[in-house]
Amino acid sequence: MNKSDLIEALALRSGLSKQKAKGMLEAYVEIVTEAMSHNEEIVLIGFGTFIPRPQTERLARNPKTGTPVMIPARTTVKFKPGKYLLDAINKPGEKK
Structure with a gap:
């Protein structure tokens, strides 16, 4: 969708x-x-929670050249699904 x-x-x-x-x-x-x-959490009861999560600076490698690259610190978002959402998408007896 x-x-x-x-x-x-x-x-x-x-x-x-x-x-x-x-x-x-x-x-x-x-x-x-x-x-x-x-940095506020968004809580939608039954649906889920959007949680801002800090990521530290880290060293990675360029996949083409193999050279090391420093990825700067940033904030990402984690989504934790709520009970009703999980129940709705995991109905017992339903085949995927």
Whole structure:
């Protein structure tokens, strides 16, 4: 599912126009981005938690040349799925 598919699904389920659904999705992304940039966790009970996680500077190798390259410290995001999300995607007896 890509962004336009998600907007269409939001519009269908919420009864909003696609334009309003797009605005809601963009507002959500902005809010999450801003909160994460301030190292705040986003907790959506039942769905999951977005956790900002610092990564230290580390040494890596260029796969083509083999030369060492220093990767600078940065912050990444970890997603921990909630119970209801895990239950929904792992229904007992359902084959994949």
